[in-house]
Amino acid sequence: MYxxxxxxxxxxxxxSLTIEEKExxxxxxxxxxxxxxxxFLQEGEIARYTAFISKGAMRQYISDEKGGERIVNLFIExxxxxxxxxxxxxNPSRYNIDVWEDAELLIITRESFMALAEKVPALIExxxxxxxxxxxxxxxxxxxxxSYPAEKRYEDFVNNHPRFIERFPQxxxxxxxxxxxxxxxxxxxxxxx
Amino acid sequence: MYxxxxxxxxxxxxxSLTIEEKExxxxxxxxxxxxxxxxFLQEGEIARYTAFISKGAMRQYISDEKGGERIVNLFIExxxxxxxxxxxxxNPSRYNIDVWEDAELLIITRESFMALAEKVPALIExxxxxxxxxxxxxxxxxxxxxSYPAEKRYEDFVNNHPRFIERFPQxxxxxxxxxxxxxxxxxxxxxxx
DNA sequence: CGCGGGTTTGATGATGCTCAAGCCCGGTGG
DNA sequence: CCACCGGGCTTGAGCATCATCAAACCCGCG
Numbered sequence: 403m404y405x406x407x408x409x410x411x412x413x414x415x416x417x418s419l420t421i422e423e424k425e426x427x428x429x430x431x432x433x434x435x436x437x438x439x440x441x442f443l444q445e446g447e448i449a450r451y452t453a454f455i456s457k458g459a460m461r462q463y464i465s466d467e468k469g470g471e472r473i474v475n476l477f478i479e480x481x482x483x484x485x486x487x488x489x490x491x492x493n494p495s496r497y498n499i500d501v502w503e504d505a506e507l508l509i510i511t512r513e514s515f516m517a518l519a520e521k522v523p524a525l526i527e528x529x530x531x532x533x534x535x536x537x538x539x540x541x542x543x544x545x546x547x548x549s550y551p552a553e554k555r556y557e558d559f560v561n562n563h564p565r566f567i568e569r570f571p572q573x574x575x576x577x578x579x580x581x582x583x584x585x586x587x588x589x590x591x592x593x594x595x
Numbered sequence: 596m597y598x599x600x601x602x603x604x605x606x607x608x609x610x611s612l613t614i615e616e617k618e619x620x621x622x623x624x625x626x627x628x629x630x631x632x633x634x635f636l637q638e639g640e641i642a643r644y645t646a647f648i649s650k651g652a653m654r655q656y657i658s659d660e661k662g663g664e665r666i667v668n669l670f671i672e673x674x675x676x677x678x679x680x681x682x683x684x685x686n687p688s689r690y691n692i693d694v695w696e697d698a699e700l701l702i703i704t705r706e707s708f709m710a711l712a713e714k715v716p717a718l719i720e721x722x723x724x725x726x727x728x729x730x731x732x733x734x735x736x737x738x739x740x741x742s743y744p745a746e747k748r749y750e751d752f753v754n755n756h757p758r759f760i761e762r763f764p765q766x767x768x769x770x771x772x773x774x775x776x777x778x779x780x781x782x783x784x785x786x787x788x
Numbered sequence: 789c790g791c792g793g794g795t796t797t798g799a800t801g802a803t804g805c806t807c808a809a810g811c812c813c814g815g816t817g818g
Numbered sequence: 819c820c821a822c823c824g825g826g827c828t829t830g831a832g833c834a835t836c837a838t839c840a841a842a843c844c845c846g847c848g
Binding site: 789790791792793794795796797798799800801802803804805806807808809810811812813814815816817818 | 819820821822823824825826827828829830831832833834835836837838839840841842843844845846847848
């Protein structure tokens with residue numbers, strides 16, 4: 403259950419966690435199981451928790467005036483899922499996060515995490531590195547989105563996130579890329595030839 | 596010269612910097628003046644420095660195969676400018692950063708900044724908050740880019756970055772928004788009526 | 789005056805969206 | 819075991835948005 407989280411942390415920092423640290427981590431997080439289609443966070447709520455996904459798959463989306471949905475993030479196991487704006491500012495979230503494949507989450511509030519990080523310094527370093535990588539990934543995604551047409555964006559996506567292709571339906575990917583499912587369908591057909 | 600940086604830091608953390616801290620900061624950063632059109636960072640180079648802009652305006656862009664340029668970031672005074680991917684990974688940068696309005700920069704290497712932050716803890720907190728805000732801003736920009744047509748993106752931009760409109764030419768803004776200057780020109784004409 | 793950016797305008801075409809229909813396939817219930 | 823259903827995927831026709839290319843315009847400046 404917690405093993406994924408421990409190896410995740412270990413991938414970020416070189417040193418190993420002590421037994422005591424592992425215990426503190428275990429008691430600070432809280433296990434939550436969610437089934438397909440259940441919400442982890444709904445528009446209007448405050449994102450009190452961040453979740454480490456130890457199993458399953460989720461999506462983050464925003465809904466527009468006309469009932470449409472735009473997917474802005476996809477998550478699978480070993481990802482952290484939260485709505486960062488709401489989580490840090492405590493304003494109501496404009497986004498929803500729901501479950502695609504039955505999930506096991508390790509959740510923690512911002513305050514608990516801060517307190518925990520005081521006692522387990524590795525987590526501070528981990529957060530810093532995660533922020534670095536996150537900023538880099540976002541910059542890349544943004545560059546790609548404003549620079550390239552649908553076909554190239556899809557190519558890039560396939561190369562960078564092969565596992566997502568297997569786990570999520572096509573129309574999720576399309577929405578994530580900022581195109582319609584029809585366009586994605588046609589783009590794929592073209593690129594085969 | 597350093598005053599902008601001090602007030603910037605002060606805006607992020609509540610407490611004031613001590614005289615000693617200010618001295619340490621002054622000696623850790625290095626002043627660099629750059630004229631319009633000069634490069635702060637060129638494609639292929641490693642981004643050894645991050646720059647606090649105490650005066651002036653700059654742009655970050657990437658160039659495509661056909662000689663075109665896509666602007667991915669715009670900076671004015673009281674912004675930090677660097678290419679984060681290269682700065683943190685030490686890989687050659689795919690982006691350029693050059694100067695639009697004559698600029699005064701306070702620059703520092705990653706190592707020096709880390710060392711400085713050891714001695715001035717306020718900087719660690721500041722970095723954390725900057726990362727938070729940055730992540731939030733990027734998420735918003737991404738959502739807007741994949742969700743809305745040119746006209747709405749421009750509206751949002753005008754609301755969120757009024758000062759940029761005054762400082763940069765239209766075709767910079769267009770490129771930043773991921774549209775052509777012609778389209779932006781027409782969008783503006785429409786929205787007046 | 790003429791030059792160099794920056795901006796606008798127009799004509800044309802590509803790209804991607806909308807709406808609507810059909811297909812495919814796995815799951816459910818009779 | 820088959821009929822049906824729902825969700826996802828594909829296909830097509832028509833349309834909106836936006837890019838491209840080319841020309842003109844505007845204006846500050848040497």
